[in-house]
Amino acid sequence: GAVVSQHPSRVICKSGTSVKIECRSLDFQATTMFWYRQFPKQSLMLMATSNEGSKATYEQGVEKDKFLINHASLTLSTLTVTSAHPEDSSFYICSAGFGLGAFFGQGTRLTVV
Amino acid sequence: QQPVQSPQAVILREGEDAVINCSSSKALYSVHWYRQKHGEAPVFLMILLKGGEQKGHEKISASFNEKKQQSSLYLTASQLSYSGTYFCGTECEDSNYQLIWGAGTKLIIKP
Numbered sequence: 001g002a003v004v005s006q007h008p009s010r011v012i013c014k015s016g017t018s019v020k021i022e023c024r025s026l027d028f029q030a031t032t033m034f035w036y037r038q039f040p041k042q043s044l045m046l047m048a049t050s051n052e053g054s055k056a057t058y059e060q061g062v063e064k065d066k067f068l069i070n071h072a073s074l075t076l077s078t079l080t081v082t083s084a085h086p087e088d089s090s091f092y093i094c095s096a097g098f099g100l101g102a103f104f105g106q107g108t109r110l111t112v113v
Numbered sequence: 114q115q116p117v118q119s120p121q122a123v124i125l126r127e128g129e130d131a132v133i134n135c136s137s138s139k140a141l142y143s144v145h146w147y148r149q150k151h152g153e154a155p156v157f158l159m160i161l162l163k164g165g166e167q168k169g170h171e172k173i174s175a176s177f178n179e180k181k182q183q184s185s186l187y188l189t190a191s192q193l194s195y196s197g198t199y200f201c202g203t204e205c206e207d208s209n210y211q212l213i214w215g216a217g218t219k220l221i222i223k224p
Binding site for chain 2: 006
C-alpha cells in the first residue's frame with residue numbers, strides 16, 4: 001500500500017530554536033500534502049495544505065511565518081517550526097492523498113523545553 | 114463543519130460488540146475511518162464512498178448512508194488490540210482529499 005514517511009518521530013529542542021519535520025511519499029507522487037497538529041485527547045487539527053510548487057494554504061489562526069511549509073517536489077513536504085516555544089509542543093502529522101484515501105506519516109512528537 | 118461522532122467513549126469487555134457513529138450536516142463524497150493508538154499516528158481502516166455501501170475487514174465493518182450523511186463503524190467480537198481512539202474523516206466533493214475530522218471515540222477493551 002501507499003506509504004508516507006515522516007521524520008523525525010520525536011524531537012526535543014530548546015526554546016527559540018527551529019525544527020524541521022519532513023514528510024515523504026515513498027511510492028507515489030503527492031501534489032498535495034496536509035499538515036495536522038494534535039493536542040492530547042483531541043482530534044486532528046488541520047494546519048495547512050501544502051501544494052507542490054506553490055505557496056501553502058494556511059488555516060485560520062495558524063501563523064504562516066511561524067510554521068513554514070515547503071513542498072519542493074512531488075514526494076517531499078517540510079514543516080519548519082521557527083523560534084519554537086513550549087506552547088508549540090505537540091504531535092504533528094502529515095498526510096498525503098492518493099487515489100481513494102489519505103495516508104498518514106508516523107507523526108512527530110515535538111517537545112520544546 | 115466537523116462531523117459528529119458518538120459515543121465519545123465506550124468501554125467493552127473482550128468479545129463484545131461496539132458501534133461508532135459519524136454524522137455530517139454536509140453532503141459527503143466519502144467517509145474515512147481511522148484508529149489511533151496513544152502516541153501513534155492514525156491508521157487507515159477503510160473508506161466508504163457516496164453510493165451507500167458497506168465494507169468489511171475481518172471483524173470490523175462500516176456502512177455509509179448517503180441520504181442521512183451518516184456512517185457507522187461496527188466492531189464485532191472485539192479484541193484487546195481494538196483499543197484506541199477511532200476517528201471518522203469526512204470528505205466533500207472536490208475537496209482534494211482534505212478530510213474534516215470528528216472529535217474521536219475512545220474505545221477501551223478490557224480482558
